[in-house]
Amino acid sequence: MSLTRQDVEKVALLARLRFDDAELDKITEHMVQIVQYVDKLSELNTEEVEPMAHALDIHNALAEDELRPSLLRDEVLKNAPKHDGEYFLVPAVLGE
Amino acid sequence: MSDAPYEIVIGLEVHVQLKTNTKLFCRCSTMFGSPPNTQTCPVCLGMPGALPVMNKKAYFLGMKTALALHCGIPKFTKWDRKNYFYPDLPKGYQTSQFDLPMSEEGYLDIQSTKDEFEPRRVRIIRAHLEEDAGKSIHDEVAGKGDSRIDLNRTGTPLLEIVSYPDMRSAAEAKVYMQELRLLLTYLEVSDCNMQEGSLRCDANVNLHIPTENGVIATPIVEIKNMNSFRSVERGINYEAKRQYDVWQETGKILGELPKQTRGWDDSAQVTRAQREKEESADYRYFPCPDLVPVVVTDEQIEEVRSGIGELPSGLRQRLESDFGLSTYTSDVIVNQGRALVDYFLELAATCGDHKLAGNWIQGEVLRILNDQEISIDEFKLTPSQMAELLRLVQAGDLDSSKAKDVFTAMLESGQSAADVVEDLGIERVDEGALEDLCRMLIERNQRVVDDVKGGNEKAVGALIGQAKKENPNVNPGQVRQICLDIIKNI
Secondary structure, three states: OOOOHHHHHHHHHHOOOOOOHHHHHHHHHHHHHHHHHHHHHHHOOOOOOOOOOOOOOOOOOEEOOOOOOOOOHHHHHHOOOOEOOOOEEEEOOOOO | OOOOOOEEEEEEEEEEEOOOOEOOOOOOEOOOOOOOOOOOOHHHHOOOOOOOOEEHHHHHHHHHHHHHOOOEOOOEEOOEEEEOOOOOOOOOEEEEOOOOOOOEEEEEEEOOOOOOOOOEEEEEEEEEEEEOOOEEEOOOOOOOOEEEEEOOOOOOEEEEEEEOOOEOOHHHHHHHHHHHHHHHHHHOOOOOOOOOOOEEEEEEEEEEEEEOOEEEEOOOEEEEEEOOHHHHHHHHHHHHHHHHHHHHHHOOOOOOOOOEEEEEEOOOOEEEEEEEOOOHHHHOOEEOOOOOOEEOOHHHHHHHHHOOOOOHHHHHHHHHHOOOOOHHHHHHHHHOOHHHHHHHHHHHHHHOOHHHHHHHHHHHHHHHHHHHOOOHHHOOOOHHHHHHHHHHHHOOOOOHHHHHHHHHHHHHHOOOHHHHHHHOOOOOOOHHHHHHHHHHHHHHOHHHHHHHHOOOHHHHHHHHHHHHHHOOOOOHHHHHHHHHHHHHHO
């Protein structure tokens, strides 16, 4: 499997990352190498192997439905670039 | 079927907020209407290093619902990340289920009480668990000022129930929603409050249009933001007509345009274009490494199944076959919820006349509940008080109009039926006295006798009127029967 510059542009768009041409060239080169490296796995015959859903061989980590305290609002808003004491404020997101 | 020159094809995606105290992956409260951003924690906020832990109750409420929808429950299910950017989704992904959902392949039967369509089985593709996003509050004027974000709702457990495109009219879609809501209410898995957003519906709609070159399909449109049963019906009907107009204008068919998302604007009664739907691969789903899979046993599934209880469709059948109620009456009672069904069952058992009990609940009792906007739990008369009243009706002591007077007085005064009857001076007219009265009236009205003998039984009505003047306490039904019997034997 090979990765094109267009693929990288698309992934960058989906990730909301903006690159100039030089950066795109470099990142495409890197990503091609990464994918080639991982592609080695396809040399193996995995016919009889079940797809792995999780790296850990454990399941059913479930919690009871019991209320625990939330954070104080001041704490919650503290790291936000902009807030009004009640809400997070973000640039207008209308016109989606 | 309508007279429209097309067939509407509809599939629904319904999001149900499950009734848990805490969120799907953390133990913050799910309560509605709290001050903004007071029910969040590092998990809700998507802080680096925060680790989600699955809510056990949410999983089992989801399973209960899926089983009631006749879905199969895979023994193994896992969680995936659906990646997209929006300010009310702090993590940058929604934790959802992609290729191994917790349930698949069920159905919900729907039928119209108004005969709008033939009974239909709507198949369910899957029902899976996912987390809700936060809430964005936009300024009135587009593009002006900031949008405000409240993350209280972030992480609230949702069950997304996806149907096959099996519905063929907006009326069917509306009834599907209503029946689903009723089912969820009986299961007690959700508040189902549409105003508060605990039951939300998106519809995938397109048209099949017969043409000279065979049937063509229009591009599929997903309608969002239909927040009431009425808007589901109106939104779909509007969209069908719009798609037909666009097809006539452009001739574009399925596959020639990408899937479009349109929002229903309830105040303007139109659908408006939203963003073009990203291809499913663009969400770049991948297994969530922070959540381990869930494995269930047959025993656990059977335990949940045994806790489901009687559901609306089964109850309707029971009220018809075991209690002799009409389809309409059983439908009306069952659709009001389990509490009214229980009231009916108790009243029917106490008074013994099932049909009479059904008719009174469907008529007078529901009228009061609707007028006063109360539930049956707040209704003043207990089933045994009602039964006392109905026994007087059964015995012929009260005709239906007097019984309604007594019913009203019981509600006002809180007195028993017997006390009200006494207070109102309603006396049972002795059978012998009643017969004497009827004979006297018949002697006075030869004309009525002739009419009845001539085949016009309605003529006896004149005698009922006169009987009431002679004695206001007579039971019109009894007078009618006695008079007819006497006349026939003359």
